[in-house]
Amino acid sequence: MEKTTNTTLAEAYKKYIFEPLALESTYLPEHGNDFIPNIYYKDKSIYRPKVIRSSRASEGCISTARELMIFMKAFFGGKLFNKKIFEKLLVSNKLQASMGPIYYGSGSGSGSGYMRIPLDGLITLFMGKGELMGHSGSTGSFAFYYPVKDLFMVGDLNQMGNAALPIRLSMKLAMMTK
Secondary structure (H helix, E strand, O other): OHHHHOOOHHHHHHHHHHOOOOOOOOEOOOOOOOOOOOEEEOOEEEOOHHHHHHHHHHOOOEOOHHHHHHHHHHHHHOOOOOOHHHHHOOOOEEOOHHHOOOEEEOOOOOOOOEEEEEOOOOOOOOOOOOEEEEEEOOOOEEEEEEOOOOEEEEEEOOOOOOOOHHHHHHHHHHHHOO
16 A cells, blocks of 8 residues: 555555544554553453554554444445445455354455454354454454444454454344344
């Protein structure tokens, strides 16, 4: 992205995502004085600003739940990208077995993209319930879209101790919808 836009990643995010969506509390931290919240591993508070600042495109953005919802609706609603692109990017690879029925990617070999979680089979005991599309972060944050019900879910459990918890919660919320 930096080569294509001839700017920094933070500037590109700001110009192409944050400003068009009026995201005022969302940013990519770059400097020592940029706020980075603590996270938790079980009951231990961890402050890791260098890790977050070095993660950049791979989980480095700081946002609020409200602005994450705005982003998700724009992302899957066609405000940021042409919706037809998603039809071309359905190539996904199965994530490691410990993560359950999660597929990841979007036709890209770089690891970028979003998760696809089928809501059928043994895990949910339902068939034909569609899938969740979105992402869950290493700190317990999550942002998923459930197209079958046009439902968006975002949140943060602020917990690194159980990476599967936000995914299980999102699956359960989707299955509870009527």
